[in-house]
Amino acid sequence: MWSHIKQQLWQYRGIFIAAPSAAALVFILRLSGLLQMLELAALDQMFLLRSPEPVDTRIVIVEINESDVQKLGKRGYWPLPDGLLAQVLENLKQQKPSAIGLDLYRDLPVGFGHESLVKVFESTPNLVGVQKVAESEDSSAVAPPPALKKLDRVGANDFPLDGDGKIRRSLMYLADKNGENVFSFAFKLAYLYLSDRQIDVGQTKDYLVKTGNVVYPLFQGNDGGYIRAEDQGYQVLINYRSSKEKFQHISIMDVLDKRIPKDLVKGRIVLIGPTAESLKDLFYTPYSSTILTAPKRMAGVTIHANAISQILSATLDDRPLIRTWTKLEEWLWIFLWSLIGAILIWQQRYSGSYKIKSLLPLISILLAGCCLAGSSYLAFIAGWWIPVVPPLLTLIGSAIAVTAYIARTAGAIRKTFGRYLTDEVVANLLENYEGLKLGGERKKITILTSDLRGFTAISERLSAEEVIKIINLYLGYMADVITQYQGTIDEFMGDGILVLFGAPITRKDDSTRAIACAVAMQLAMEPVNKKIQQMGFPKLEMGIGINTAEVVVGNIGSEKRTKYGIIGDQVNLTYRIESYTVGGQIFASQSTINETSSIVKIIGHKEVQAKGVKQPIKIYEVGGITGKYNLYLAEDEDKVFWELPEAIPLKYTVLDGKDVNDTVIEGKLVKLSAKGAQVCYDSRVNYLVLQPFTNLKLNLFMQGNAKISEDIYAKVLEKTAEPDNFYIRFTNIPLEVEGQFNALRLRQRTIAPLTPDE
Known part of the structure; x- marks a missing residue:
């Protein structure tokens, strides 16, 4: 059971390493707040991508635009005097709106007609004024109109600002400096509208605001993409309907001149406020996040209209509010995409060398990213703000981590490959385009083959595990020696080794190095046998044959399976030469000796009739090599009987x-x-x-x-x-x-x- 679990863990080790690592890194980045602006920007893009919503006809905005400011200024009526404001209110009252919201500060008298304005305030029970409650370094509190304050018909027009200066949240109420709760301007107007229609407005047992069957989720400082955001008061995320085009507008000059369409404001909420650029009551919102054009700001009165529309639409039209997941749900969502990224790359790590197949991991990550963005967008349409940037980062991060792990593993494989080939050979095969090309070339090389004497008999007396242990020990030593002498291990055949000198890279001393390598291999049998005998196994002996000849060498096979090897009858001849050896002997062909005889110590020769060869061949027994190698075999102890x-x-x-x-x-x-x-x-x-x-x-x-x-x-x-x-x-x-x-x-x-x- 445990071995099976270990096997599964090893099989998917890249996923188990990459996914938690990428997720942990993103968790740290998110908790530090470094991803907050990116997450908020992603939310803005969802607002921009959402299909246009119909105009909310329940709200009419009486705007003071730039043209109105110019006209009133020319008449000497700017700032707008109280007398004209009173006239505007009287003209609107004639159409019997459900509520009137005055988004203009009137804590002090302005111009003429203040008394008439106060009378209108007192005689209009559905009129709500504004005050600024919160104070900051950039702005101070503004008192409400005294007459409306006495009648408790004042709402706070404060909005929490995010770090990028945008408004994404509205208030239900907040506490003033005396600790008393002041309901927001938008909530007061929505309350009047809903009360006219006998819609219950109150609180739940958990003190959450409720209108009809709708409960408004209380915003917390770490909801959604926010990290440690200011969450004083009862805040909710604004589900913007759109910019001002989604509300009916009429200019204040039209109202003063009584050019109001019949029944335009009857039974509706009327908002009076400035939209002119010069009046500086403009704010950045999600709709300001344009890429190709300069960011546009939204008038404060329009933001109030969106906040009111959110309450009315949620209560009367079942329009969704923006809700967020719990932190646990968000963490699981982020980790899920980390797993997806890791799995996609890990499962395709053997996708092959074809160009199309090699692009599959990248294409799969792109498709996964599109699925993530699409699912987040669909959730947003349904009223859920779920993380986009953190899961996207974990998706990409885990994919990169797995890729890096695979690259590191490939490096380890290359290092292992390098035990059997020199660095030059590895570079030629892996980094040279022609090095992996199928096909061969005829070239002169020196072939070395070795074989353990009597190993088959030993294998019959040992378990498979013991045989593998001995073979690995033996081959490990031999591979180190072969690499030292820059030989290319073409193949391991049980206890036999086929080594090439001169392929894929040809050198002048290939034959000499082959002889030196053979002597060094025989000398390396001493430490091999010491370890084998310590393990309680019988001693091993090896025979080596060497031959120099022209063969065809190159990449043999198909695009899927390729072997770097040699073809030619000279390969078989090398095996025949090796078959004449006994343990500890090295036999070399005439062609090899011809190229190395000056420094090779020859201790004997014989003429043999090799199987498959028509003419007898002369082979030479090598006892050592002089020169820079200076290697010699021990004297034969087998002369005394x-x-x-x-x-x-x-x-x-x-x-x-x-x-x-x-x-x-x-x-x-x-x-x-x-x-x-x-x-x-x-x-x-x-x-x-x-x-x-x-x-x-x-x-x-x-x-x-x-x-x-x-x-x-x-x-x-x-x-x-x-x-x-x-x-x-x-x-x-x-x-x-x-x-x-x-x-x-x-x-x-x-x-x-x-x-x-x-």
Whole structure:
């Protein structure tokens, strides 16, 4: 169970690393407030992208525009005197509006007619004036009209400003400097309108404002994209209907001159306020977020109209308010998109090398980003403000993190690849466009192949896990040596290695380095065997064959699966040369020696008839290399043979490749050396004469023929022997038999001095 869980964790490790990391980073950025302006800007774009809403005919704005200011100024009536304002109010009252909102400060008398204005204030029960409650460094509080204050028909026209100077929130009420709650201008007017229609306005048990069945969510400082925003008073997010074009407008001069269309304001809410640029009652809103044009500001009276329309539309038309998720829901939403980004890239990390496929991760992230933006927009249409920027950042961030992890993994793979190839070879294959192109070229290279002697027999006696452990240890050492001598490992074939010198990069000393590498590999077997014997496994021996020839080398395969390798009969010849070796030997072809003979130490040569080759070939046994390498193999300890006090009966069969001959021959082991033995057989019974380099499988009859030993593997030597005898070199000896041989050798040394058996 636990292993399965670990396997799953490893399989999706990139996702488990990237997604939480990207999400944590975005969480930190968001909590620090660095993403607030981006999130608010995204909200503004949703307002701009939303389809136009119909005009709210319940609200009429009597505006004081720039033309009105010019006309009144020419008549000497600017600022607008109280007498003319009283006349405006009287003209509006004649059409019996539901409520009149005066968005003009009148805490002090202005011009003539103040008394008539006060009388209008007192005689108009549905009239609401304004006062500024909050104070700041840039502005101070403004008192309400005294007459309206006495009648409690004054509302606060304050709006909370965001850090970018925009108005995105309105107030239901706020506390003045005395701690008393003052209802907002918009709420007071909406209350009058709804009361005329017997709509209940009050509070819930949680003291939330309620109109009809609609409860207004109280804004908190960290709602939506806000971080530690000012949240004094009862604030709500404004679901803007639109700019001023979504409300009916009439100029104050038209009202003064009684050019009001019939029943224009009957039963409606009338707002009176300035819209002229020169009067500086203009504010930035979400509709100011234009990209190609200069930002446009919205008049304060229009913002009040939007706040009133929000209350009326939510209560009477079921128009949604803007609500936000809880923090837990937002965090889960953000983390979800972090997972999506990580999964999309991780699942396509093996998308292939085709151009279209390589673009799939980018296309998938773009589509995911569009889905995120689309889902956020649809949620906004439904009245929900959900995060856009943080999940988008986690989507991209986790994708980048996975990409970086994959790149780091690729770097690790390249580093691992570099254990078997030099940096130059890796660069040629991975960074050169032609290096990965399918096809080959004919070139002269030196081929080295190595193989462990008798490893198949060892593998049969060990578990698969133990075999892999030994192979990895052996190949690790050999790969390090091959890399040191700038060889290209073409293939691992079980316990065999195929190495190229001169491909893909040709050097003048390819053959020399191949010889030096072979000697170094044989010397590296000493530390390999030390570790293997410490692990309780039998000692290993290796044979190496080297050949220099022209072959076809290049990328072989298809676009999906490619192997860098060589083709040619000279490859097979190299394997044949290696097959003549016993443990610890290096054989090189004539062509290789021709290029390196000046510094190569040759300790013997022989002419052999290789299988598949018409003419006999000459191969040379290498004992070392001089010059800058100065590497030498140890002297052969297998020249001294000891006469056994009593011959050991045995049986043997001939091996042809991996196949075992059916013929079983009996004989005796009569002499032993450090690594070999002399075998005697009866030629009257056995007419088969074994050729040098023949591979044998032997079994000894131990302890008076009572016990048959495990399989022993050996190779017939060229060493001359008396009739009915031949010499063998052991390639694999079981530990039990090795122990018995060592005991025999030790006993023989104490009986007689050592003499070479030539």
